[in-house]
Amino acid sequence: MNSSATPPASRAGGANPYATSATRDAGPGQPGEPAAADRAGPAGSGGSGGSGGAGRSGGAGRASSAGGTTAPSDPFRPVGLPTDLIVTGEAVALEARPAMLLSRVGSGLIDVAVQGLGGALVLIIGLSLASNTAQANTAMILALVTAIVLIPTTVETITRGLSAGKVATGVRIVREDGGPVRFRQAFVRALAGAIEIWVSFGSLAIITSLVNARGKRLGDLLAGTYAVRSRSGTGVRAPLLMPPDLAAWAERADIRRLPAAPALHARIFLSRTSSMRPEPRQQAAQALAAAIEPYVAPPPPWGTHPERFLAAVLVARRDREYAAATRRQATEHEEAERMRHLPYGIADWS
Template sequence: MSQLVTGEAVVLQVRIARMPTRALACAIDVILQGVVLGVLISLLAGFLLGGDASEALAVALIFVTVLVIVLGYRVVMETLTRGRTLGKMVLGLKVVRDDGSSIRFRHALVRTLFWFFVDFAPWFAASPGIVASLMNKQGKRIGDMVAGTVVIRERHQPMASPPLFVPGHLVQWAQSLELSRLSDELANAAREYLARYTELLPGARDALGDALAYQVSEVTAPAPPVPIVAPAFLSAVLAERRRRELNRLALRHPPVHTGPFPPPNPYAAPTGPYAVPAGPFAPPSPYGAQPSTPVGLGTVPAGPPAPGGPFPAPVPAAPYRPAAVNAQGWAAPGSNEAGQWF
């Protein structure tokens, strides 16, 4: 295992891909490229020999074809798939930046150019890429060092889905949320934050939660009716988003019931001493007992919530200080003191 530090100073544990696995992925890519090159060169040779094309034109076309297949394949694949080629897909590898984020076109281009002209260039007696990869603790070749990338094994890094829920007194608010502007990328970032909540250092955890809550609140509406901490806000938004997706899938593919008893209603109140409620809103709130009557907009429940659960509400260390906030009342990252949510 190795560590990557994100831009928010969050430490991620990743498994680095080593030389044998990367070599096998490269071999798969080279075989595929060789097959495509053989087919294209055969077609070009037949076309050129059938006409009266000059030898110089034939050599130029073949040279361009080789460059496009050898270099263009890697650049296009790694750009479109955010760090994967067909060989890497087969073996579960992925190229990421040093901070764990996805690579872009410039990273793929730099890696490919150094791969062809430096790391495994035929004019070098020894492959510098192999030597650099064996000597680097993260298995980087020269192209990775210049581009600021690293190859990881993503198949061996399963991440448990965080327990998403909505506190009981916020169900109506969650159902009224406008989520059309919430992108998949931002939702996945919030879900990863909740999944790694207990692994993060307190300072980085508060800062990252602050930043994610601010970004999510900018693309959702209306604002929460009561003060709520960042993890609970993110969990409520993601739970409602998941509920709507499940409903949408259920409408497309309705389940066929064949048993002797009618299917249970997932939103009905549980009965019996051992009944366990289902659905994203059913789990009990980890923030203590909630008021039985709806809380009005702008009001605060009496007394602080009881601590407990994976995301306990922080206790302000000092009175609230005015800070720059958005329309939903969430402070911009770094504009308010850590742990002071309102």
């Protein structure tokens, strides 16, 4: 299997069938009516089951841009897929959706109440132990620091981005790369919150969240964090299955190494097809198939539905990579066993 990620300039099999069918009878930048042969049905995937509506709607449909979806002009981020994907260091795509402003406001009100109770408790204990005005003033300052900085920093550090209000509203604070927050991020957020939440009564935090695409407040901008929805009803993605009619072709096909972006988006797309509207679903399938097809030789049989083509390519890549990893692990195990034995002719006195 060739490891190059550069698509071949020319190969047997002719032009890209998905690029040709996507632009047939349409002007530049407009998705055309798919060919009748491209309406064979959705891919053989547990997550892409449904009515098969992706192949039954013609014309140049226009998808809504709400909810952070992309336009159909970019084949690597086609319509219907989220724009806020996070790719971790292990090449895992995380679909972290920013929390809604109302959820953050509700979370903030609950957290302020809890922090106020904690500060009041510290103040009561300090005033009961104070014997003069200076000690009383020190108790008041300590209560303010506890409520504004100490409690939120400690709670977010221990719980990795949670608090009483965030648990109640289904919100979690994460880093820009999707990882859990640490002491530094929690401390910076707490310091910024002293001004934007306590001094400005939350008005500065609300204004900053409204003008930011991810709903970040000032503390998030300084700490490199943002709030995401921790409750989602997506569940576990069903595993991809090889379409039976493409199994023989996929076994013989030379699948080159795919770029990370279209491969990740194809996997997410196949897990979301049942929840997409027919026209955006067809446009996304055509765009992804057109982007991935140049890396496969020979091309799939003419008339193969783009969703079935994507499923076959991803399943073949998964199975081949698993087989290669299994062989590599067996080889490493055999080498480790040989290294543990002494050379020939040397007695083992252990």
